[in-house]
Amino acid sequence: MLGAPLGVPSLFKANSVNKFFVAAIALLLSACASFSPITKPEVAITRINVGASNGLQQQLLVGLQLDNPNGFELNLGRLRYEMHLAGSKLASGSFNEEVRVPANGQSNIEVPVGINLLSGIGLLRNLLSNVGADLDYELKLSADVGNFGLGDMTVVKKGVVGINGRATP
Missing domain, CATH: 1.20.5 (Single alpha-helices involved in coiled-coils or other helix-helix interfaces)
Incomplete structure (x- = not known):
């Protein structure tokens, strides 16, 4: 064969x-x-309003605008933040509600920030005596990004904000 x-x-x-x-x-x-990898969202303080006072605790309500430059919705879990206002550490804390930021869109949220009057009396006096004045701020925000198992993402933003008014980046 x-x-x-x-x-x-x-x-x-x-x-x-x-x-x-x-x-x-x-x-x-x-x-x-x-x-293409995910692009970090932009964050800015839009306003700071003086809230209720409770004993030695003064509450501020801080408006945040989250901008998503990505072509898909961002699902943010727990937000952790640290804020400095007029060169002084204002507060740190967390916001435990889920935030959805639409694709190429924005979401606005308001986070409560408590200031202990004993430790923050100088800053609080400055804030209350300069209502309407513009103050420099620095915001460090870390968010648990639920998309694609990305984990934590940190964004740092500096700008100017007025008390009981609008902010400018």
């Missing part, structure tokens, strides 16, 4: 399978290379 040696057809099949896997891996790598 004249014909191909025994191993040639199986070698041909194995070679075809290898070529398929190489092509599939090349396609996968090119898809990964074109994937």
Whole structure:
């Protein structure tokens, strides 16, 4: 019998399978290379309102605007923040409600911030005596991003805000 040696057809099949896997891996790598990572959202303080006072605790209501530059909705879990106002640490805290920021859109939230009057009396006196004045702020915000298992994302923003008024970035 004249014909191909025994191993040639199986070698041909194995070679075809290898070529398929190489092509599939090349396609996968090119898809990964074109994937653009998530862009951090922008955050700004939009207003600060003086809230209720309770004994040695003064409450401020801080308006935040979250801008999403991505082409998909961001699902933010627990927000942790630290705020400095007029060069002094105002407060740190957390906001435990889920926040959804639409694709290429924005969401506005208001977070309560408590100031202990004994430790923040100088800052509070400055704030209350300068109602309507513009004050420098720095906001550090960390959010648990629920999309794609990304985990925590931190954004730092500096700007100017007026008490009981609007802010400018």
